[in-house]
Amino acid sequence: MDDPSTIEKGGGTFQGIKLLLCENPLPPIEAAIDAAVDEVPRSNYYTEPHSKPLRTLLAEKLDVPEENLHVNAGSELILRQLFDRFGKHVHLLTPTYPLFPEIAERYTETRLRPEDDFRYDLGRLEVPDGTTLAVIVNPNNPNGGTFDMARLPALLEGHPDTRFLVDEAFIDVAGESVVDLVPRHRNLLVTRTLSKAHSLAGFRVGYGVFPKSVAAEFDRRNDAYPLTRPSQAAAVATLRHEETIRDRIDRLRAWREEFATEIEALGVRTFPSETYFFLADFAPHDASEIASKIRERDIYVKPLDDARLGSGFMRLTTARPAENRQVLSALEELL
Template structure:
């Protein structure tokens, strides 16, 4: 009798990336743009889908070249289509970068807590990885980056700008420090760059062929369900990625949607500004309640500290508000939603604070208003 195929030994015990399955009226657990496509975009997106259906019986192009050109125009005046590798979300771009340039002969390094998929993708591609702890305030400083580079001598380095799940800004001098050690590949994950007050790292690609910037349209463009991401890199790097990419990797509809959204990119800053204003309001309220709040350059906040982050998560969930217990211990993350959603979250936070003072974080007391 046939047996189940044996998983690679190095993958035994690997848990899937945790995607929240709980549901609630207020969903602040995935750092999504709560507003949907910006005003004025919906009709254009629907038209793009209808037009793409005319050729839906045909395979898409071997590579999404038109989308690459449109993304290049969005990225920077100097950028060209050969500097862009589009994919189904930025995770796919990260995966192919590791498939092409990682593996058992390389050594990756990342600074935790950070985006969990970086380490996950290293394990999937059999790339050894060193995990270096950030400071207590979750910052990453140039001297710490230098010490880690000297100790571990990685050939591949991940940096998040801003960092997830902490929201911490990435100072330019940290990037400059890492580059001085000349890793063969430096991946800068800019999933939230539209919310950041710091300049993008894409300009480094012109002078540093070992730098690749990974981005997504899931956040500021409100395209999480469309699954569009891309890598910005030297033309030869993108050409190498193309070699290992399957044909027809992006659907005709996905490419049409992304092209239409990029035509209206000038509508995005208004939504970003609203998110940043709400972020500071939520921060102020949390701090007034006595919570610690990490410095954030993104559309979410990491707050704490609490004795039991899982119990805290359940308290909010049971009252109709989903947040995220992604670590570190004692901290939780909330995305910035619409004002009413943020009000519901803050009502829970205030009620939890009052209840915890009298019952020591037992899940008791009246439910908050959602």
């Protein structure tokens, strides 16, 4: 029997409709698939050290020096290493990506409130004394809203001894990137991934935009060949077709809007999102009970399990329209 935690990470054998992992329901673009297939026969050779072709392309597209970039096998690995290195005392804006409370040595938090639709003005953020790592997820996970990042430079300058980590896993879907600030601020760290908007979750391609000293340190401490040849080829090919990616993002956001509207029609409260996932409150129903019953119909969802928000909260990711209709039909019967 599969370990539930493994299934939740996407490594299980569940073959139904999965709405819990923020996976992109669209497959990699054809150019990425073709590029990966072409590299398979050359998989007896390593890639270039530190994925130089990909780093060079990223530096060009992001307009930052290549020395500020670190590439690795998925952004989760990078995030775990950042927390190991800098996360002695973490400050989080919660609810947040569930990995962060799990891997922080200890943390304080600023709560985002449902009555404010989880919106928050970063100009109000109070960073506790002694914080070594303050984390901002933009767009935020689990609700899909964005922050006004114009407030970030003042935070960086006002807290020079605190490193600020901005996790931009969904920045290609919505929001304002801050990678251009990294070369000017020694305490800013930005992580990004090709798993979400670019549909390369299974290829495991993540990267960080760090001060040069941090990027060099992470390169030294990690595998010099972090990506497989097919993964690197798929990443490069995908980044060369950003117009196609943007068109797909528009489609995903339209599907999410339609899906959330139909969920609301069932009497469920949903919260504003700019991504292809959203947060819903099924109260007075218990999200855990809904998740258990709906899985019997080959639909995998996961309750938020945030006691302070209540038992009704669940994050939902849009699937394709036909699959969304199956989910809606199942929920209509249950509710």
